[in-house]
Amino acid sequence: MIAALDWARIGAELDAFGCATTGPLLDAASCAALAAPYDREDGFRSRIVMARHGFGRGEYKYFAIPLPDPVATLRAGFWPHLAPIANRWNETMGLAPRFPADHAAFLARCHAAGQTRPTPLLLRYEAGDYNCLHQDLYGEHVFPLQVAVLLSAPGRDFTGGEFVLTEQRPRMQSRAEVVPLQQGEGVIFAVHHRPVQGTRGTYRVNLRHGVSRIRSGRRHTLGIIFHDAA
Numbered sequence: 001m002i003a004a005l006d007w008a009r010i011g012a013e014l015d016a017f018g019c020a021t022t023g024p025l026l027d028a029a030s031c032a033a034l035a036a037p038y039d040r041e042d043g044f045r046s047r048i049v050m051a052r053h054g055f056g057r058g059e060y061k062y063f064a065i066p067l068p069d070p071v072a073t074l075r076a077g078f079w080p081h082l083a084p085i086a087n088r089w090n091e092t093m094g095l096a097p098r099f100p101a102d103h104a105a106f107l108a109r110c111h112a113a114g115q116t117r118p119t120p121l122l123l124r125y126e127a128g129d130y131n132c133l134h135q136d137l138y139g140e141h142v143f144p145l146q147v148a149v150l151l152s153a154p155g156r157d158f159t160g161g162e163f164v165l166t167e168q169r170p171r172m173q174s175r176a177e178v179v180p181l182q183q184g185e186g187v188i189f190a191v192h193h194r195p196v197q198g199t200r201g202t203y204r205v206n207l208r209h210g211v212s213r214i215r216s217g218r219r220h221t222l223g224i225i226f227h228d229a230a
C-alpha cells in the first residue's frame, strides 16, 4: 500500500511545499474501526484535553504499546520511504542527525535518550474545536517528517476543520497552506524545519501545523510521529 504511493511526486512536493498528500491509505471501514475505540480505556497510555494546556479545543489520546494495526504497519511502512528524504533534508540544512534504514533502530536511539513513550495518537474534535499551530517536538531526537490521516469524511461527518500549515521564513512574512484531505487520506509534513533553496544558498524555514475550527459534526484523525517522547 505505502510502497505503491507515488514517492517521486511526494518527495518533490515535500521539497517544494513542506507537505504532500498521500491519496487513499485506509478505506472507510478501517477509518471507522480505528476511531471507534476512542472512548475505551484500554489501548491508550494517556488522554489530553487540549483546552487545559492552551493547545486549542478538542482532545487526543496516545496509543499504548503494542500499537494496534494499522497504526504499527503505517508507522513502520512509511519509515523506509521517509528516512532518505529526512536524511537529504538534514544534510541540506546542516543538521547532524542521520536516520537508519530501520525504524526500530531509530526508536532504540530515542529510548536510550529517555524518549521511551509512544507518540502515535488519535485526535477527536467536535463543533467549535480547533488545534492551535504547533510543532510535535518531544525531546532531543526529532524525525523531521510526520503523517496525519483523516479518519472522518469531510462534508458528511464534519464541516470546517481543515488541516493547515504555516511557514515562517527568515525576514519575510509567514505563508499559510490549507491541505484538503479525503477520508482515509494522509498528509506528510515537516515537523519543525524544512530546507528552502534561495538565490544565496539554502536556508531553513520553520513550520507549524494545526486544524481550523470544526464548524459542525465530529472529526477524528490518526497522527503518526516517528520519534518517541520523553
Ligand SMILES: O=C(O)CCC(=O)C(=O)O
Pocket: 123, 131, 136, 147, 148, 163, 209, 210, 211, 221, 222, 223, 224
Ligand atoms: O487533526 C489533525 O489533522 C492534525 C493533528 C496533529 O496535530 C498531528 O497529527 O500531529
Ligand SMILES: [Fe+2]
Pocket: 134, 135, 136, 209, 223
Ligand atoms: Fe500535531
